[in-house]
Structures are given as C-alpha cells and as structure tokens.
Amino acid sequence: MTPPRVDGGTARLEGGAGARSLELSAEDVRFSIGADRARAADAAAAPESGGHAWGVAVIGQPRALEALRMGVRVRARGYNVYVSGAPGTGRRTAALRVIAEEPDAPGRLRDIAYVYNFASPLEPRTLVLPAGQGEDFKRDLHRMIEAIKEIVRLQAESPQAHEAEAALAAKTEERENSLLSSFEAELAADGFRPVQVEAGGGAVMDIVPVVAPSVDATTAAAEGGFADSTSCFETLQARVSSGEMAAADYDELRKRWFGHMDRMKRLFAELRRARTELEDRTEEARERAIAPHVEAESSILSEKWPDPRLRAWIGELQKDVMSHLFLFKDEEQGDDRRKRRSPALARYGVNVIVANDALARPPVVVENHPTPANLFGSIEARPEDEGDARASYLRIRAGSFLKASGGFLVLRAEDVLSDEETWVRLKRALQDGKADIQSRDGLLGPGGWLKPEAPEADVKVVMIGGESSYDVLYQADPDFQKLFKVHAEFDSSMPLDDESLRDYAAFSRRVAGDEGLLGLDPGGLAAVIEQGARVAEYRSRLSTRFGAIADLLREADYRARASGEAVIGERSVRAAVEARARLSNLPEEKLEDMIASGEIILQASGKAVGRVNGLAVHDRGYYAFGMPAVISAQVSPGEGGVINIEGESGLSGEIYDKAVLIVEGFLRSRYARDFPLAVTASICFEQSYTAVEGDSASSTAVYALLSAIADLSLRQDVAVTGSLNQIGQVQPVGGVNEKIEGFYRVCRHAGLTGTQGVMIPRRNVVNLTLSREVQDAVASGRFHVWAVSTIDEGIETLTGMAAGYPDARGDFPPDSFNGRVRRELLRMARTVKSYTG
Numbered sequence: 033m034t035p036p037r038v039d040g041g042t043a044r045l046e047g048g049a050g051a052r053s054l055e056l057s058a059e060d061v062r063f064s065i066g067a068d069r070a071r072a073a074d075a076a077a078a079p080e081s082g083g084h085a086w087g088v089a090v091i092g093q094p095r096a097l098e099a100l101r102m103g104v105r106v107r108a109r110g111y112n113v114y115v116s117g118a119p120g121t122g123r124r125t126a127a128l129r130v131i132a133e134e135p136d137a138p139g140r141l142r143d144i145a146y147v148y149n150f151a152s153p154l155e156p157r158t159l160v161l162p163a164g165q166g167e168d169f170k171r172d173l174h175r176m177i178e179a180i181k182e183i184v185r186l187q188a189e190s191p192q193a194h195e196a197e198a199a200l201a202a203k204t205e206e207r208e209n210s211l212l213s214s215f216e217a218e219l220a221a222d223g224f225r226p227v228q229v230e231a232g233g234g235a236v237m238d239i240v241p242v243v244a245p246s247v248d249a250t251t252a253a254a255e256g257g258f259a260d261s262t263s264c265f266e267t268l269q270a271r272v273s274s275g276e277m278a279a280a281d282y283d284e285l286r287k288r289w290f291g292h293m294d295r296m297k298r299l300f301a302e303l304r305r306a307r308t309e310l311e312d313r314t315e316e317a318r319e320r321a322i323a324p325h326v327e328a329e330s331s332i333l334s335e336k337w338p339d340p341r342l343r344a345w346i347g348e349l350q351k352d353v354m355s356h357l358f359l360f361k362d363e364e365q366g367d368d369r370r371k372r373r374s375p376a377l378a379r380y381g382v383n384v385i386v387a388n389d390a391l392a393r394p395p396v397v398v399e400n401h402p403t404p405a406n407l408f409g410s411i412e413a414r415p416e417d418e419g420d421a422r423a424s425y426l427r428i429r430a431g432s433f434l435k436a437s438g439g440f441l442v443l444r445a446e447d448v449l450s451d452e453e454t455w456v457r458l459k460r461a462l463q464d465g466k467a468d469i470q471s472r473d474g475l476l477g478p479g480g481w482l483k484p485e486a487p488e489a490d491v492k493v494v495m496i497g498g499e500s501s502y503d504v505l506y507q508a509d510p511d512f513q514k515l516f517k518v519h520a521e522f523d524s525s526m527p528l529d530d531e532s533l534r535d536y537a538a539f540s541r542r543v544a545g546d547e548g549l550l551g552l553d554p555g556g557l558a559a560v561i562e563q564g565a566r567v568a569e570y571r572s573r574l575s576t577r578f579g580a581i582a583d584l585l586r587e588a589d590y591r592a593r594a595s596g597e598a599v600i601g602e603r604s605v606r607a608a609v610e611a612r613a614r615l616s617n618l619p620e621e622k623l624e625d626m627i628a629s630g631e632i633i634l635q636a637s638g639k640a641v642g643r644v645n646g647l648a649v650h651d652r653g654y655y656a657f658g659m660p661a662v663i664s665a666q667v668s669p670g671e672g673g674v675i676n677i678e679g680e681s682g683l684s685g686e687i688y689d690k691a692v693l694i695v696e697g698f699l700r701s702r703y704a705r706d707f708p709l710a711v712t713a714s715i716c717f718e719q720s721y722t723a724v725e726g727d728s729a730s731s732t733a734v735y736a737l738l739s740a741i742a743d744l745s746l747r748q749d750v751a752v753t754g755s756l757n758q759i760g761q762v763q764p765v766g767g768v769n770e771k772i773e774g775f776y777r778v779c780r781h782a783g784l785t786g787t788q789g790v791m792i793p794r795r796n797v798v799n800l801t802l803s804r805e806v807q808d809a810v811a812s813g814r815f816h817v818w819a820v821s822t823i824d825e826g827i828e829t830l831t832g833m834a835a836g837y838p839d840a841r842g843d844f845p846p847d848s849f850n851g852r853v854r855r856e857l858l859r860m861a862r863t864v865k866s867y868t869g
Contacts, residue, residue, distance in 0.1 A: 054818045054829055055789075056797065058811035063562065063571055063801045065533075067602075070558035073533035077541060090126040091535040092526030092576040100130040103518030104440070104492065110517050112462065112493040114445070116502045117522025120579030124442070126522070127494050131396055131440050140394065140438035144386040144487050145169070146425040147345060148379040150352045156425035158487040159342060159382070163438075164389030169337060170382035176329045177380045180353060183325045184360040187318060197314050204310045208303050215299055223285075224292055237300070239292050240264055241285050243277075265289075319354060326353055349380065378423035385409070385430035386437060394439030399432040402447050404454050404470070407431045408461065411471035411482055424482050433458075433467045437489040445497030445505075458493075462515045465489060499524075525568035525575055528561075532574050536561050536581075543582050544600075549589040555602035560584060563609060566769065566801040584608055606804070616655035620774075623659050628781050632719055634662055635748040636779055636788060642666060642740035644830070645751040646717075646732035647775060647790065648724075649767035658767060658774025660751050662718040663729060665736035669860040669867070670712030674699070674737070677716040678724045685725030695733050697758045698823075703854045705842060710864035711857060713737055728765035730756040731793075734823055735830055742852040746830040749788040750818070751775040754796075760823045764795040769802055776806050776815055784809070789816030791829055824850070 090097055096117070103113035115123045143166030146156045161169055219225055223242045228235045265286065271277040330350040334343045353360075359376045388395065399407060409431035411424075432441055448454055461467050466486040495516065497505075502519050505512045526532050540552055540560060552560065563584060567575035575581070584605065591611065592604040626632040634645065646663040649656055674696040678684035684692075692715065700709045715733045717724055731754035739746045753771050755763035772790045779788045797819050802810075809815035820826045824835035827849050836848020844851035 054820055054825055056810070056817045056819055058807070060797065060819075061800055061802060061807055061810045061817055063565070063807070065558040065561045065565075067554040067558050069533065070537070070561060071554040073530070073561075074537040074541075074552075074554065074557055076530070076534040077537035090122055090129060091539060091578065092532060092574070093122070093126060093522055096123075096520045096522045097126065097130065099518055099520035100127060101133075103494075103520065104130055104134055106518075107490075107492075109462075109465070110514050112495070112516045113518045113520055114502050114505075114516040115494060115496045115520045115522065116499055118499055118524040118577055120577035121522040121524055122576070122578055123496050123522050127442060127496065127520075128396065128398075131394075131442075131494070134394060134440075136393055140490055141388045141391060142386070142438060143167075143384060143388055144430065144434060144437065146383040146385060146428050146484060148381070148425055149485075150348045150379075153379075153424070154482055156383075156428065156482070156484045157345065158485045159345065160487065161337075161339070161342070163391065164387070166382070166384035166387050167389060169342070170384055172333055172336060173380065173382055176333050177377065179329050180322075180326055181360050183322055183329075184357060187321050188361060190321075196317055200310055200313055200317075204306055207306065211299060211303065215296065218295075219292055222288060222292070224289065226296070237296065239289060239296060241268070241289065243268065243285075315357075319357065322357060323354060326350060353380070375423065378426065381423075381426065383426045383428055385428060386434050388438070395436050396440045396442065397432045397436040398442045400444070400447070402432070402443055402454055402458075403451065404457055405431065407454060408433050408457055408467050409469035411469065411484070413471070425484065428469060428484055431467065431469070433461055433491055434487065434489050436491050438491075440492045440494055442494045442496070445495050445501055448495065449505075459511050459515060461489070462491075462493065463511070523576060525570065525573040528565060528570075528572050528574045533561060536564060536574065539578060539581065540585060543585050544589075547586070549585060550592050550598065550600050552585075552600045553602075556588065556600040556605050559602045559605035560588075562801065563605070569766070569769070569799050569801070571798055571801055587612065613655065616652070617657060619650065619652070620657040620659065620777075624778055624781050627660075627778055634660055634778070636782055637749045637785055639745035640748050641743055641745045642736055643748065644732050644736045644739070644746055645748060645775070646729045647751050647753040647771035648729070649770050649774075651767075656767060656770050658769075658771035660775050660778055661720060661729075663715065663732050663736050664718055665713060665715050665733065665740040667711055667713040667737070667740045667860075669710055669863040671710055671864065672712030673709070675712065675714045677714055678720070683720070683723050685723060687727050688724050688729075691727035691730035691756070692733070694727075694756055694758055695730055695737065698734065698756060698760060699737070701758060702760065703850070703857050704861070707858055707861045709857065710861040711741070713740070726765075727755045728753050728767075730754075731762050731823060731826060735826060738827065738849070738853050739830075741856050742849060743856070744831055744833075744849060744852060747832075749779075749785065750791055750816075750830060751789075752791045752826065752830070754791070754793040754820070754826070756823065762793045762795075762820055762822060762826060764793045764799070768792055768796045768799050772800075772817065773803055773806055776809065779815070784814045786814055787816070789818060791818040791820060791826060794819040794821045 096115070100113060100115070103111055113127070115127050117123045141163035143161045143163055145159045145161065145166050147159055149155050149157045159169075216226060219239060220242075224239050225242055227238050227240055229238045230236075268277060268282055268285070272279050272282045327350065330346055334346050337343070337346070356376070410429050412427040412429065448458060457468070464486075465488055467489045468486040469484050471482050493516075502516075502521070505516075537557055540557060543549065544551055560581065561574065564574040564581055565571060567577060567580060585600070587608040588600045588605045591607040592600045595604065595607075597604060623632065627634050635643070636645070642665045644663050645660045647658055648661050649658050674692060676684060676689060676692040679689050679692065695715070699711075703709075715737060717729075732752045734756055735746060735752060751771070753765055753768065755765050757763060772792070775788075775790050779785075800817075806815065810817060818829050820829060824837075827835045831849055834845070834848050836844040836850040838844050838850075844854055846855070
C-alpha cells in the first residue's frame with residue numbers, strides 16, 4: 033500500500049536547490065502595530081470622540097459577560113455563578129460590575145435577629161423582619177420592657193396595693209394568733225408550756241412539762257430564791273432515778289408530750305401553708321392588677337408588628353413576663369443602677385445580627401478569608417456564662433453568608449476548597465437555603481451546648497477560580513453540578529481589530545489617569561499593544577490579562593521618568609520589557625554561559641549524524657525563556673524498537689512518552705510497510721537531568737533518528753521545534769517566540785555566522801511576535817527562520833538533499849534521503865533475519 037503523501041501546501045525541493053523557498057522573509061517575520069494605527073485607536077478611545085465610557089467597560093469578554101448577567105438575574109435555586117479564567121483577565125472586576133448593574137430589589141432584603149427561646153433556652157429562635165426594621169423592633173421591645181418595669185414599680189408603691197396586702201396579712205396574722213392561743217391554752221390545761229430553745233445556731237420551739245418543784249428547789253425558794261415550775265425531761269429522769277417521781281407518771285407525761293409535739297408540728301405546717309397562701313394571694317392580686325397593663329403593652333407591640341412569627345413570639349414573651357414578675361421587682365431594688373440590672377431580664381431582648389437599614393441596593397459581600405466562622409457565623413465563648421442560657425442568644429454573630437442574604441457573596445475557589453469543612457458547609461447552605469451557625473471551642477472555653485435555629489438566607493454565590501477548575505469540580509463533585517449551573521468563562525485573549533485597539537487605548541488612558549502616570553504617545557501605545565499580542569502568543573490576537581498590561585504601563589512610566597521624558601514612548605515601553613526580562617533571566621544567563629564555555633556541549637555550526645539541536649521552554653511561571661538542547665539518536669539492527677532513554681530513567685512525562693510512540697508508528701508506517709521493522713534505537717536529551725514533558729520535540733527526535741539510520745549528517749546551525757503526527761505532518765507547538773529568541777541569544781553569544789536559524793512548524797507563523805532585535809537580525813540576513821509543514825520539508829532543510837517521494841509501489845528514489853532510510857532499514861531487517869535463522 034502506498035503511504036499518503038502530505039506536502040502541507042508548500043513546494044518540495046529538488047536536490048536542495050529550492051531550500052530557500054521554506055525560509056520566511058523579513059516581511060513574514062515582521063510584526064508591528066505602527067504609530068499611525070495606534071494614533072487612530074487613541075483618537076477613537078478619547079471620551080470626546082463618541083461619548084462612550086470605554087474606560088469602565090469590561091474588555092474582550094462578551095461570552096463571559098452574557099453568562100454573568102444570566103447567572104446574576106436568574107434567581108432560581110442552583111443558579112450560582114462560577115467565574116473561571118486566567119488571573120489578570122478582569123474576572124473579579126467584571127463580576128462586581130455586572131452585579132452593580134443588577135436593579136434594586138428591596139423586597140429581597142431582610143433583617144435577621146435572634147431572640148430568647150422561652151420553651152428551649154439552648155435553642156435561640158430567629159426572627160426575620162423587613163429591611164431596616166430590626167433595630168426598630170429591638171427599640172420597641174426595649175420600650176415595652178421598660179414600661180412593664182415602671183408598671184411593676186408603680187403597682188408596688190400604690191397605697192391601694194399596700195392596703196390590700198396589709199388587709200390580707202392582718203387576716204392571716206389574726207388566724208395565726210388564734211391558732212397559737214388555742215394551742216397554748218391546750219398545753220397549759222394538760223400541764224405543758226411552749227418555750228424557745230437554742231439549737232443549731234438558732235431558736236426553735238419546744239414543749240416542756242409543768243410539774244411541782246423538788247424538795248431542794250423548795251428549800252432554795254425559802255432561802256430567798258425561786259421555785260421553777262417547769263422541768264426538762266433530763267431533770268425528771270433524775271427524779272425518777274432518785275425515787276421522787278414514779279416511773280409510770282414519767283412515761284405517761286412523756287407520752288402526752290409526744291402528742292403535743294405532733295400537734296405543734298402540724299400547727300406550724302399549717303401556719304407556713306397559710307403564709308404561702310398569703311404570698312400566692314398577694315402575688316395573684318399583683319398579677320391581676322398588672323396583667324391588663326402587660327396585655328395592653330403586648331397588644332401595642334403586636335399591632336405594630338403583625339407578622340405571625342413575631343406575634344407568636346410576643347405572645348410567648350407576655351406569658352413569660354407574667355410568670356416572672358418577681359424579676360422586675362428585683363430589678364428595682366438597690367441604689368446603684370448599674371448593679372440593679374438583673375441578668376435574668378436579658379431574655380427580653382433582641383440580637384440583630386443582620387441589619388440592612390443602610391442599604392439601598394442588594395448587599396455585595398466579598399469574603400477574602402472564608403473560614404467556617406467567617407462564612408457562616410460564630411458564637412462568642414464566655415466561660416463565666418457557661419450553663420446560663422438566658423443571654424446566650426446575644427453572643428451569636430453573623431457570617432458573610434447571612435450578611436449577603438438578598439444579595440451576592442463573592443468568593444475565591446481556592447480559598448473555599450482549601451478547607452474541606454468550609455466547602456461541605458457551603459454546599460449544605462446552598463442546598464438548604466439556611467446558614468447553620470455553630471459554636472466552636474476556643475481560647476475562652478467551649479460553646480457546644482448552644483444550638484441556634486438556622487435562619488433562611490437568599491444568597492447568590494459568585495465563585496472565582498482558575499481556567500480549568502470548573503471542569504475538574506464539575507466532574508469530581510455531583511453536588512457542584514447542581515449548585516453552580518452558570519459558568520462564566522473568561523478568555524485570555526481577544527481578536528486584534530480596530531475595536532480591541534480602541535479598548536487597549538482606553539484602558540491605557542484610564543490606568544494613566546487613575547494612577548497619575550505619564551501619558552502615552554502613539555509609539556508608546558503601539559509598543560504596549562505589541563506586547564499584548566506577544567502575551568497572547570498570536571499575531572492576530574491581544575491578551576486580556578490587563579493586570580499584566582497595567583504593570584507594563586507602571587514600569588514604563590518609571591523608565592520614562594528616570595530618563596526625563598515627558599510622555600511614555602516606545603523606548604520606555606521596550607526598556608520596561610527588557611528590564612523585566614533582565615531581572616528574571618538569571619538561570620537563562622547561567623545556561624548560556626555554560627554553553628559558551630563548553631560545559632554544555634552544543635554545536636551551532638557544521639553538520640553531524642544523529643544529532644539535532646532541539647528547543648525547549650523553561651517556564652518559571654513569571655518568566656519563560658527558550659534554550660536549545662541536543663537530541664541524539666543511535667540505531668542498530670534488533671527488535672527493541674525505539675527506546676526512550678528519558679522514559680526508561682523515569683524522567684519523561686506521559687505526553688512525551690506518547691510522542692515517542694508516535695515516532696515509532698511513523699517510522700513503521702512510512703518505511704517498513706512490507707517488511708518487519710527490525711531496529712533497536714535510542715533517543716536521548718543530552719545533558720538533561722530534569723523531567724521532560726510535552727511533544728514539541730517529537731519532530732526533532734525523528735530527524736535525529738532518520739539521520740542515524742541513513743548515516744546522513746544534519747545541519748547543526750539550525751535549531752528545530754515541532755510536534756509530529758503519525759502521517760508525517762509537523763504540528764504547531766507553544767512558546768515558539770521564546771524558542772527562537774533563546775537560540776538567537778545562544779548564537780549571538782557565540783558569534784553569529786549568518787547561516788544560523790530556527791525551523792518551526794508553518795502553522796506557528798501566526799504566533800510570531802518576535803522581539804525587535806530578532807526581527808532586525810532576520811531582515812539583515814544574520815539570522816533565519818524556516819517554516820515547514822512536513823517531516824520531508826524539514827529533512828530537506830536540514831540536509832540540503834531531496835527527501836524523495838514514494839512511487840506506486842511505495843519505493844523511494846534510491847538517491848533520495850527517504851530512499852536511503854528505507855534501504856538501511858531493509859538491510860537491518862535482513863541482518864536480523866539471517867542472524868536469528
């Protein structure tokens with residue numbers, strides 16, 4: 033079967049005579065905006081040119097803005113917005129501006145407050161009020177409690193109340209006196225009398241018998257003393273022992289004493305019950321007197337706040353006040369007003385945790401540190417109040433989620449996802465529409481005994497993340513798919529046209545005006561736009577990473593002022609670009625010195641077999657540079673196939689491993705379709721001690737491999753980059769500008785010969801935005817750039833001989849490069865066959 037012929041639309045060479053047809057001209061390489069075009073863009077961007085406020089527009093993101101507007105305005109659950117894109121593309125600014133365009137929706141704003149739960153003090157209740165009315169309700173409740181305190185005070189000082197209480201007390205005392213008199217008479221009739229004795233540090237009532245005095249007592253009375261007519265049982269026991277009193281009389285007397293003691297205990301219990309009943313009747317009288325006033329105050333509050341949930345809580349509060357009037361009485365005792373405030377009255381308050389009285393638009397909360405406490409709220413820990421739930425609801429604090437209720441909460445994805453608890457609780461809050469405030473143990477003590485009711489929150493979350501983070505989360509978390517249904521994807525580049533040039537000019541004007549920078553002349557603006565194209569890596573596109581463009585303007589302003597210039601011109605912009613590179617290119621300089629000194633073996637002239645100068649990009653994140661690397665190949669007859677030395681040593685990534693397999697597939701399909709591929713070949717990045725990744729060196733590996741097979745030398749003054757597919761097409765790669773400039777610097781360091789250059793994929797010509805120095809070198813013939821579409825074109829450029837195309841039978845011309853390769857592979861196959869029998 034004849035392999036497909038791919039010529040990439042370019043003329044093939046015959047015997048190397050047409051080698052220069054693949055070389056790009058100075059015009060092909062030249063990239064310049066030009067001062068005239070920049071001047072026209074600046075004029076179009078001027079406010080007076082059309083009155084459009086270009087300076088406040090979001091530039092180059094129509095798709096993302098459309099998604100943002102839809103996500104912001106669709107209020108259905110799950111329509112939260114995930115904004116992705118490269119840093120510096122204006123993601124956050126665009127999101128905030130689209131949110132600012134949202135029309136007023138005062139009906140969505142609410143005040144959120146916590147109040148005491150009279151039924152379950154450890155579970156404070158939430159009250160939701162119209163926006164701006166939370167503090168009003170708090171003041172009205174405070175006035176009600178103060179009014180009740182005044183009512184209780186006035187009732188306690190009322191003469192009528194005093195007279196009624198005195199009458200009840202007098203009636204009770206009269207009955208008490210009557211009962212006590214009757215009991216004393218009963219005791220006296222039976223020979224007993226009540227006395228007070230000291231016991232346990234206090235006086236208690238006792239009963240003693242009244243008996244005739246002893247002989248000794250009579251004698252003492254006759255001698256001027258007195259005879260006591262009462263005796264304690266210890267004395268009587270002594271008289272029984274001495275024979276002065278019969279034991280039977282003693283036992284009978286003690287039996288009657290026990291009976292009287294039982295009756296005294298019942299009497300005192302009845303007196304205590306009467307006192308309790310007196311207190312209850314007194315309290316009932318007070319409540320009857322106060323109840324109409326409390327009910328009136330509650331009615332006034334309920335009429336002003338007709339919400340059913342508020343009315344229900346006011347009703348519970350009224351009942352609690354009536355059952356705790358003693359708290360209000362204690363409040364009025366004492367002289368120092370600061371000490372008179374009873375902690376128990378703290379239950380009659382309101383903790384407004386979200387107040388929207390100062391907002392005219394939906395709130396926009398940007399949470400830069402979304403810990404669970406910051407995001408969902410917290411409960412202040414106070415060990416001294418532990419176990420006292422009366423004021424616990426006053427320690428609840430709202431988080432960003434509740435503060436954003438009725439509006440928008442802006443978060444960074446990496447901040448949220450870095451804490452698993454934060455992400456789990458955020459998902460639960462978005463699913464339930466409630467913010468669960470939990471207490472956490474802290475330095476001041478534990479607070480886990482309190483569980484507030486979770487208030488409802490209508491929050492639209494706008495989360496900002498990286499370029500590919502949305503896809504990762506969408507596939508990894510099913511809940512994410514349901515919660516973030518809108519994806520606003522910010523592009524890192526935009527088309528280079530008159531409108532984008534005008535936007536760049538407008539952006540430059542705004543940054544200069546806002547930050548007091550020097551103005552730009554047309555040449556300076558043109559240089560800024562060219563740098564924007566270079567960052568975008570396309571001649572036909574501009575970068576939308578305006579953070580980097582703003583930094584360039586600031587640094588160019590610094591260079592212009594240092595040079596004493598009145599405006600930012602082309603020289604200042606280019607000086608800023610070069611200075612930024614110079615400050616970051618220390619590793620690049622070290623590698624160039626190692627090449628120049630021979631420590632890194634690299635040949636930039638002459639020819640060699642099985643060796644090609646490949647090009648790699650070293651990306652430090654903030655600075656990328658290209659650097660040549662020698663790729664070598666060795667072959668011999670065998671059955672090992674193509675061996676990837678980097679892969680065997682664990683220094684290659686998966687993409688490079690795939691590229692090596694493609695190389696082997698290309699080799700087999702092109703040259704060994706009618707005989708087995710019997711070759712053992714090794715491919716290596718020489719003097720490379722770090723991991724190799726990517727497929728941009730796959731075409732380079734093919735050139736080295738084919739050179740080793742055919743034993744034909746390749747130019748060493750030409751560095752190569754390009755990806756390969758299995759049918760021999762050279763595919764575009766990234767970092768082409770850095771690669772060309774990197775090899776140019778190496779050649780300049782060693783001395784330009786006028787033959788050196790870089791061979792790139794033709795499809796990368798659209799990416800050429802080379803530095804002005806390299807453009808000038810190409811224009812003067814000191815450096816060259818070739819663009820190829822196929823491996824054959826690359827072979828012809830590197831060898832100067834015709835690659836050769838297969839005939840109908842698949843045979844290549846014998847004097848062509850490909851014919852030499854096929855002939856050698858066939859020889860190796862026969863060698864292996866003969867050797868193995």
